[in-house]
Amino acid sequence: MNPTETTTPARAGAPATDATPRLGSMTQNDVAAIAARGGDTEFLAKRRTAAWRWYQDTPFPSRLDELWRRTDISKFKWEDVIPTCPAHPMVTSASALPASLQEAIGPAEERSALLVQIDAETVYAERADTFAAQGITFAPIAEAARLQPALVERYLGATVRPDENRFTGMNAALRSGGAFLHVPKGVRVERPIRIVVSRQTPNVAQFPHIVVALEEGAEATVIEEYVSSGEPGIGVCVGVTELTVGDAASLHFATFQRWGGNVYHFGTERVRVGRDSRFHWTVTELGGKLRKADFEMFLEGEGAEAKLSGCYFGSETQHFDFHTFQNHKVGHGVSDLLFKGALRSRARTIYQGLIKIHRDAQRSDAYQANRNLILSNKARADSIPSLEIEANDVRCTHGATVGQVDDEQIFYLMSRGLNRHDAEMLVIGGFFTPVLDRIPAESLRALVTAAVERKADG
Amino acid sequence: MTPTLHIKDLHVAVEGKPILKGLSLSVNKGEIHAIMGPNGSGKSTLANALMGNPKYEITSGQVLFHGEDISEWAADERGRKGLFLAFQYPTAIPGVSVANFLRMALQARRKAAGDEKPLPPKEFRKLMKEKMALLRVDDSFAGRYINDGFSGGEKKRAEILQMAMLRPEIAVLDETDSGLDIDALRIVSEGVNALAGPDLGVLLITHYQRILNYIKPQFVHVLVDGRIVKSGGSELAHELEAHGYDGIREASAA
Numbered sequence: 083m084n085p086t087e088t089t090t091p092a093r094a095g096a097p098a099t100d101a102t103p104r105l106g107s108m109t110q111n112d113v114a115a116i117a118a119r120g121g122d123t124e125f126l127a128k129r130r131t132a133a134w135r136w137y138q139d140t141p142f143p144s145r146l147d148e149l150w151r152r153t154d155i156s157k158f159k160w161e162d163v164i165p166t167c168p169a170h171p172m173v174t175s176a177s178a179l180p181a182s183l184q185e186a187i188g189p190a191e192e193r194s195a196l197l198v199q200i201d202a203e204t205v206y207a208e209r210a211d212t213f214a215a216q217g218i219t220f221a222p223i224a225e226a227a228r229l230q231p232a233l234v235e236r237y238l239g240a241t242v243r244p245d246e247n248r249f250t251g252m253n254a255a256l257r258s259g260g261a262f263l264h265v266p267k268g269v270r271v272e273r274p275i276r277i278v279v280s281r282q283t284p285n286v287a288q289f290p291h292i293v294v295a296l297e298e299g300a301e302a303t304v305i306e307e308y309v310s311s312g313e314p315g316i317g318v319c320v321g322v323t324e325l326t327v328g329d330a331a332s333l334h335f336a337t338f339q340r341w342g343g344n345v346y347h348f349g350t351e352r353v354r355v356g357r358d359s360r361f362h363w364t365v366t367e368l369g370g371k372l373r374k375a376d377f378e379m380f381l382e383g384e385g386a387e388a389k390l391s392g393c394y395f396g397s398e399t400q401h402f403d404f405h406t407f408q409n410h411k412v413g414h415g416v417s418d419l420l421f422k423g424a425l426r427s428r429a430r431t432i433y434q435g436l437i438k439i440h441r442d443a444q445r446s447d448a449y450q451a452n453r454n455l456i457l458s459n460k461a462r463a464d465s466i467p468s469l470e471i472e473a474n475d476v477r478c479t480h481g482a483t484v485g486q487v488d489d490e491q492i493f494y495l496m497s498r499g500l501n502r503h504d505a506e507m508l509v510i511g512g513f514f515t516p517v518l519d520r521i522p523a524e525s526l527r528a529l530v531t532a533a534v535e536r537k538a539d540g
Numbered sequence: 541m542t543p544t545l546h547i548k549d550l551h552v553a554v555e556g557k558p559i560l561k562g563l564s565l566s567v568n569k570g571e572i573h574a575i576m577g578p579n580g581s582g583k584s585t586l587a588n589a590l591m592g593n594p595k596y597e598i599t600s601g602q603v604l605f606h607g608e609d610i611s612e613w614a615a616d617e618r619g620r621k622g623l624f625l626a627f628q629y630p631t632a633i634p635g636v637s638v639a640n641f642l643r644m645a646l647q648a649r650r651k652a653a654g655d656e657k658p659l660p661p662k663e664f665r666k667l668m669k670e671k672m673a674l675l676r677v678d679d680s681f682a683g684r685y686i687n688d689g690f691s692g693g694e695k696k697r698a699e700i701l702q703m704a705m706l707r708p709e710i711a712v713l714d715e716t717d718s719g720l721d722i723d724a725l726r727i728v729s730e731g732v733n734a735l736a737g738p739d740l741g742v743l744l745i746t747h748y749q750r751i752l753n754y755i756k757p758q759f760v761h762v763l764v765d766g767r768i769v770k771s772g773g774s775e776l777a778h779e780l781e782a783h784g785y786d787g788i789r790e791a792s793a794a
Contacts, residue, residue, distance in 0.1 A: 489595070490631045494627065498624075502616065512634055
């Protein structure tokens with residue numbers, strides 16, 4: 083393990099005072115200042131400028147858009163959002179990271195690399211000594227663009243384009259921190275690579291962009307984690323994650339979101355899965371005030387297998403709006419999605435899942451299930467699965483349920499001597515077990531399981 | 541002497557409809573009682589009401605356990621005190637392993653008995669292994685989710701396995717024989733017989749006489765329309781076999 087010096091130039095350090103530009107008053111010069119401060123290459127700086135123009139010309143989605151019908155952001159004060167933050171000095175060892183993040187990064191022996199972003203800055207990077215010999219690139223995006231310009235130009239924006247909507251444009255224009263991982267052909271990364279995005283400054287917005295590309299036959303496990311403890315003010319995160327799984331490659335990607343209760347997080351996450359490749363996505367969504375996320379799997383090579391195992395737990399007045407997309411573009415692909423959620427108090431969740439089978443995607447096999455467990459009569463879950471099938475020789479199954487804890491199960495457990503609370507905890511835990519069991523890295527699995535248990539405990 | 545379980549003039553309604561209409565019965569440790577009755581006579585209602593299923597409302601009468609009225613107690617208090625119900629239709633609890641659940645249940649039962657210390661994991665595993673061997677279930681059983689994907693025979697064996705682990709004072713077996721083939725019935729019955737003894741009272745509720753070839757009750761009661769219409773020794777079961785419930789009904793009405 084080797085904490086590396088990054089080549090990021092010294093930062094000017096702009097404190098988040100009234101002088102700091104807010105999104106409402108930002109100009110192209112402010113965007114150029116972010117580019118300079120982040121150490122953008124010319125390619126990256128140009129990309130920012132183009133994205134900024136697109137962003138300015140594109141309205142926010144409204145409730146007339148199908149995917150935004152149940153999430154109203156019209157009253158959100160975007161103009162007050164602060165896209166930069168005070169400079170955080172780089173730390174030189176993982177043990178120097180804030181105590182609150184020690185749990186998130188897990189034991190050193192369970193990772194091969196780690197990038198930590200706080201607010202809008204990367205503060206720590208480490209890679210296994212073997213990375214250089216294996217030809218693996220893993221760095222904040224600006225650094226990666228200096229080290230491997232051709233790779234960054236090839237993969238950045240190749241899966242999620244900046245001009246898809248106002249959020250993708252905003253992310254590309256205001257990008258901060260983020261990570262770029264490239265695993266060359268046939269290379270296997272033994273232990274998980276972890277990317278931690280955290281925050282500590284009130285009202286600061288983050289625009290992390292995570293890019294993962296596995297070449298043919300490569301194998302890796304990557305964990306992205308969004309974590310904070312609920313600093314004063316509000317927090318905003320507009321993220322983009324784009325993943326490419328090359329032919330016959332295998333990627334296990336874990337998304338773990340446990341923001342404090344003050345964070346608004348909008349994310350577009352998409353994977354392109356190549357021929358005969360394997361992709362498994364484990365998603366855990368627990369925190370934040372409002373979370374809107376797209377999880378999209380594009381099957382682009384024959385024989386691709388994509389699987390998503392997700393869980394969410396809403397409580398208080400949390401609002402979660404998830405959209406999943408299983409996009410079978412070619413034949414002989416298998417997609418398998420299980421998204422399970424529990425809701426407490428006044429939580430509100432929306433799940434919209436689409437399976438699309440293109441005309442030539444014969445012999446596709448797609449499965450989608452969304453299961454909701456309602457633990458309070460004030461909570462509400464909407465589940466909207468849908469299919470769009472243009473091919474005629476396919477197998478597609480989908481299902482959605484919204485239910486409560488079964489009285490018979492509780493009676494059964496209580497009859498054996500467990501009190502009601504323990505019985506309910508067991509049933510809720512059991513509901514999530516099939517999903518939690520699939521989470522990679524023992525320390526992460528334990529962390530997620532404990533976090534779910536804390537939420538279940540109310 | 542105070543009976544271990546004393547049911548006094550019990551009336552129970554389900555969704556407002558009276559099912560049990562004055563049932564009285566005493567079961568002591570060391571005794572095996574069989575309650576036989578036709579469909580709709582109130583057998584499962586008795587089992588559920590004894591265990592405290594909230595859907596079954598005791599409208600009058602009492603259930604006394606060691607002389608204490610437990611009719612208002614929640615199911616978990618009854619379970620911890622040593623009452624056990626082997627369910628007719630055990631419910632599946634996906635994601636919760638048999639071993640994990642039993643560890644918690646056993647701990648709750650031991651705590652109620654004044655033993656705060658959990659059984660050390662090694663001893664717990666040893667106990668599980670021993671009881672699983674008794675019920676002739678595979679070791680993998682411990683890691684499986686409770687009743688999830690179990691065959692009918694596995695479910696009934698799992699019920700008796702739980703009984704063996706929790707060692708109740710009174711066990712109510714609600715149609716534990718139904719749906720079992722002869723081999724499974726023999727295994728389950730042998731399990732019950734191995735547990736029976738001076739520390740356990742059994743209330744065996746059944747529709748069929750068949751199980752009584754394997755488990756020998758000292759007392760047989762006939763339940764018709766929410767009341768016990770006849771009680772006797774094991775010979776009563778044979779009488780039922782010969783004349784059917786109608787014969788008993790007529791005789792008791794006369």
